[in-house]
Amino acid sequence: MATPILMENPLRQGLFADRVPAPCSLVIYGASGDLTHRKLVPALFDLYEKHLLPASFSLIGISRSKISDEEFKQGLKVALKESEPQLSDSLWNSFSQNFHYMAGGYDDFKTYQALSQMLDQVDQENGTSGNRIFYLSTPPNVFENIISNLGAAGLAKEEKGFARIVIEKPFGHDLESAQELNQKVKEVFKERQIYRIDHYLGKETVQNLLVMRFANSIFEPIWDRRYVDHIQITASEDMGVGSRAGYYESSGILRDMFQNHLFQVMSLVAMEPPVAFEANAIRDEKLKILKSIRPFNENTVYQWAVRGQYGPGYLSGEKVPGYREAEGVNPKSNTPTYAALKIFLDTWRWHGVPFLLRSGKRLPKRTTEVAIQFKQPPNLLFKTNVSDLSPNVMVIRIQPDEGITLKFETKVPGMSMEVRTVNMDFRYGTSFAEGTSEAYERLLLDCMLGDATLFIRGDEVEAAWAALMPVLNHWETTEPERHFPNYEAGTWGPAEADNLLEKPWRKWRRL
Amino acid sequence: MAVSAQMIEKDLAELWKSDPGEKTKIIGLQRVYTTNLVAYASDHEEGYRADLIMNDLAEKHPGRYILIRPAADKSEAPLRYYVLGHCFFGSGREKKVCCDLIKLVAQNEVIENLYGFTFSLLMPDLPVEFWWPGDLPYQNVYFDKMAEQSNRVWVDSSKFKDPIQSLSRLSAFWNSRYPHTLLGDLNWIRVQRWRALIAEMFDGEWAKYLKDVKKVSIAYGKGTQPTRSFFLACWLAAQMGWKYKGKRISEFPEKFEFEGPQGEVEVVLTPVPVRDIKLDRIFAIGLTTDGNQPALFTVIRDEDPHCVTARSEINQRVAFTRTVTFEHLQSNELLNVGLKHMEPDFIWKQTLQVIGTVLEKPDLTLV
Numbered sequence: 001m002a003t004p005i006l007m008e009n010p011l012r013q014g015l016f017a018d019r020v021p022a023p024c025s026l027v028i029y030g031a032s033g034d035l036t037h038r039k040l041v042p043a044l045f046d047l048y049e050k051h052l053l054p055a056s057f058s059l060i061g062i063s064r065s066k067i068s069d070e071e072f073k074q075g076l077k078v079a080l081k082e083s084e085p086q087l088s089d090s091l092w093n094s095f096s097q098n099f100h101y102m103a104g105g106y107d108d109f110k111t112y113q114a115l116s117q118m119l120d121q122v123d124q125e126n127g128t129s130g131n132r133i134f135y136l137s138t139p140p141n142v143f144e145n146i147i148s149n150l151g152a153a154g155l156a157k158e159e160k161g162f163a164r165i166v167i168e169k170p171f172g173h174d175l176e177s178a179q180e181l182n183q184k185v186k187e188v189f190k191e192r193q194i195y196r197i198d199h200y201l202g203k204e205t206v207q208n209l210l211v212m213r214f215a216n217s218i219f220e221p222i223w224d225r226r227y228v229d230h231i232q233i234t235a236s237e238d239m240g241v242g243s244r245a246g247y248y249e250s251s252g253i254l255r256d257m258f259q260n261h262l263f264q265v266m267s268l269v270a271m272e273p274p275v276a277f278e279a280n281a282i283r284d285e286k287l288k289i290l291k292s293i294r295p296f297n298e299n300t301v302y303q304w305a306v307r308g309q310y311g312p313g314y315l316s317g318e319k320v321p322g323y324r325e326a327e328g329v330n331p332k333s334n335t336p337t338y339a340a341l342k343i344f345l346d347t348w349r350w351h352g353v354p355f356l357l358r359s360g361k362r363l364p365k366r367t368t369e370v371a372i373q374f375k376q377p378p379n380l381l382f383k384t385n386v387s388d389l390s391p392n393v394m395v396i397r398i399q400p401d402e403g404i405t406l407k408f409e410t411k412v413p414g415m416s417m418e419v420r421t422v423n424m425d426f427r428y429g430t431s432f433a434e435g436t437s438e439a440y441e442r443l444l445l446d447c448m449l450g451d452a453t454l455f456i457r458g459d460e461v462e463a464a465w466a467a468l469m470p471v472l473n474h475w476e477t478t479e480p481e482r483h484f485p486n487y488e489a490g491t492w493g494p495a496e497a498d499n500l501l502e503k504p505w506r507k508w509r510r511l
Numbered sequence: 512m513a514v515s516a517q518m519i520e521k522d523l524a525e526l527w528k529s530d531p532g533e534k535t536k537i538i539g540l541q542r543v544y545t546t547n548l549v550a551y552a553s554d555h556e557e558g559y560r561a562d563l564i565m566n567d568l569a570e571k572h573p574g575r576y577i578l579i580r581p582a583a584d585k586s587e588a589p590l591r592y593y594v595l596g597h598c599f600f601g602s603g604r605e606k607k608v609c610c611d612l613i614k615l616v617a618q619n620e621v622i623e624n625l626y627g628f629t630f631s632l633l634m635p636d637l638p639v640e641f642w643w644p645g646d647l648p649y650q651n652v653y654f655d656k657m658a659e660q661s662n663r664v665w666v667d668s669s670k671f672k673d674p675i676q677s678l679s680r681l682s683a684f685w686n687s688r689y690p691h692t693l694l695g696d697l698n699w700i701r702v703q704r705w706r707a708l709i710a711e712m713f714d715g716e717w718a719k720y721l722k723d724v725k726k727v728s729i730a731y732g733k734g735t736q737p738t739r740s741f742f743l744a745c746w747l748a749a750q751m752g753w754k755y756k757g758k759r760i761s762e763f764p765e766k767f768e769f770e771g772p773q774g775e776v777e778v779v780l781t782p783v784p785v786r787d788i789k790l791d792r793i794f795a796i797g798l799t800t801d802g803n804q805p806a807l808f809t810v811i812r813d814e815d816p817h818c819v820t821a822r823s824e825i826n827q828r829v830a831f832t833r834t835v836t837f838e839h840l841q842s843n844e845l846l847n848v849g850l851k852h853m854e855p856d857f858i859w860k861q862t863l864q865v866i867g868t869v870l871e872k873p874d875l876t877l878v
Contacts, residue, residue, distance in 0.1 A: 009714055014857060014858030051711060055714050
């Protein structure tokens with residue numbers, strides 16, 4: 001993609017790294033937090049090493065901790081050394097030479113005035129041209145405070161350069177709070193300035209969904225109700241809630257995984273071809289999918305939604321405690337750690353095709369994939385030898401071991417007519433020398449470039465919440481159908497999830 | 512018995528048919544082919560090096576690798592072959608990824624005619640990359656036929672015995688003779704990171720200084736040919752629209768001049784003593800402007816041999832500095848970078864055109 005910087009600077013032409021953003025300052029709220037240390041700064045360093053960070057770049061970290069610039073930098077350096085053990089002092093000094101820190105309360109207007117002055121000074125000294133990105137990496141309860149103060153301090157205005165805001169998930173706790181937050185942020189920033197982040201969209205394989213669907217002619221003609229029996233989207237984790245018990249108790253699996261990650265992946269799998277590879281064209285199509293989700297009602301919520309919570313069990317041969325035994329969790333908690341939904345999209349393309357979504361904690365392994373199961377072929381020719389032909393399945397693995405597998409039937413060599421399913425495999429790790437980039441690296445770069453394609457628009461967020469609210473409301477006001485915990489850690493979730501499959505030939509994939 | 516493509520394919524098929532004992536050792540073996548890479552080594556030593564490089568490359572770009580090299584001994588058969596499987600763990604670590612390497616060892620009287628045999632061994636539908644690791648040949652049938660049939664030919668101008676004559680020839684005949692084949696130069700890839708560092712000094716508001724560049728100074732390792740320095744100067748000229756105004760040159764000069772939209776631009780190539788001649792073919796580059804605010808943009812090797820520092824001074828005030836890692840790239844790494852991108856490198860093409868306007872015209876009867 002040609003960027004303004006490329007047009008201004010002819011020396012950039014033809015360099016493999018030609019997507020270089022304009023000079024800018026990145027302000028991170030919650031700079032002393034885990035995300036900054038583990039994800040954001042390593043992603044910035046990777047961009048720096050690849051010459052993708054603008055030459056004039058400043059980082060200003062803000063949080064409540066009263067530490068100096070040097071202490072802030074030292075903390076980042078120590079964290080970065082974990083992923084970059086070879087990091088030399090001269091490299092670090094050069095990378096971090098324009099890093100600054102500011103201690104201040106998120107609700108203290110003086111902090112924003114001081115920030116405004118600091119940004120002006122940085123622009124002058126470092127040539128960042130008045131371009132600013134504000135990254136909210138704080139708990140969501142301070143989002144509104146930061147946004148309104150940024151507005152009051154005039155920092156959302158785009159007089160000299162661009163002003164963008166990146167908002168981490170969760171975007172709202174329910175439909176009402178998401179609408180409120182959208183309203184609040186839109187009072188200060190225009191939609192084109194807002195970047196709601198979902199790191200799943202930064203993953204290479206998720207982006208490849210679009211390429212695979214729309215850059216090949218063999219898949220799209222069969223990508224509909226005529227050929228597809230059902231689609232399974234799975235995001236499983238082997239970890240428990242860990243240190244996130246406080247957050248998890250009030251959110252649960254639906255808010256944590258479905259409203260954002262799984263619904264976004266489903267939208268990309270199901271959407272119509274956009275008119276252009278451009279942010280709003282793609283987001284328009286995703287929105288149509290989210291709006292086409294057949295609403296859950298009092299009856300279907302029983303038939304199409306299954307919840308679960310893990311109890312004690314074994315993972316990798318080690319005994320692990322149940323969710324209710326985790327620190328910070330109510331011993332009588334009914335927070336679901338597993339959910340499976342059967343979703344119908346009321347569109348011409350997908351009428352009658354169930355999308356089976358599942359996600360859970362303490363499942364046997366960490367994996368995310370989309371499996372498109374095609375309709376079973378009529379077994380007319382081989383029925384004397386083969387009782388059932390297996391349906392073709394296309395599996396798009398998002399993590400780990402990113403790639404695509406196509407399962408199809410083939411004859412076993414020999415005199416008899418024996419048919420067996422084999423896999424045709426494409427793996428990123430084997431076909432391409434270069435490893436896939438970290439999601440945050442891609443998303444930070446896109447935000448600096450002003451490319452919002454991989455970020456979520458406000459109406460998408462609200463449509464996703466709207467689709468999910470009947471299930472959330474039902475689950476929060478009723479007892480689970482079977483007392484929690486209803487699945488053992490290290491297993492694939494509660495047996496009730498099988499009820500969603502409906503047809504005898506449908507099975508949850510064993511991953 | 513004469514060697515045939517069928518014999519080689521049969522041997523390869525045998526190679527991949529794991530016996531029960533082998534199966535217990537290699538579980539989940541996957542053959543992957545993403546490209547064809549053919550290399551032609553002119554002598555035994557070059558063949559040995561190419562072999563090592565191809566083995567390394569196979570893990571980054573699994574494919575069908577074919578190496579052709581001359582026999583060391585005249586008493587050997589006119590043509591011999593070896594097939595080798597190359598397996599490694601992919602990033603997933605669950606399966607072994609495998610591809611194959613075919614080595615053809617031939618006597619001088621047959622080696623140039625092996626192009627048809629090479630075609631029969633290529634994997635269909637995959638790109639064909641042809642790597643010529645040595646000096647640019649004159650009237651070599653193998654080179655000619657492979658260049659016609661390949662998607663891309665890789666040369667390394669740092670290995671050219673007479674770089675001026677060879678570059679001049681490439682500039683003059685490549686497009687007309689091989690219009691459908693891309694030309695890649697590993698030496699040009701070596702220059703790429705210098706280009707990136709120079710380019711990033713002119714991003715954003717610094718871009719305005721580019722038009723005022725009056726002098727380009729490049730320091731290179733004493734005792735080497737300044738081919739890479741020359742590439743950088745011609746690249747700047749191509750990108751900035753400077754035209755060469757002097758007499759065509761038959762050896763690299765210390766000074767030459769281009770005519771830019773704002774007047775004359777002087778290029779100075781200076782040999783300097785360096786610690787490691789292998790690493791420091793380019794030691795430093797400086798661009799001086801003479802606009803309203805005189806500026807100096809430099810990229811210099813840092814004291815840390817693994818780093819370089821880019822720095823700009825406007826009105827004698829430091830505007831920005833940046834130090835980045837800058838490891839010396841070996842041929843395998845250069846090829847690895849080159850093979851990643853299949854699209855034509857238009858900037859290289861334009862630079863080669865500028866090179867063609869500066870260097871003495873070649874004797875095309877020798878091509």
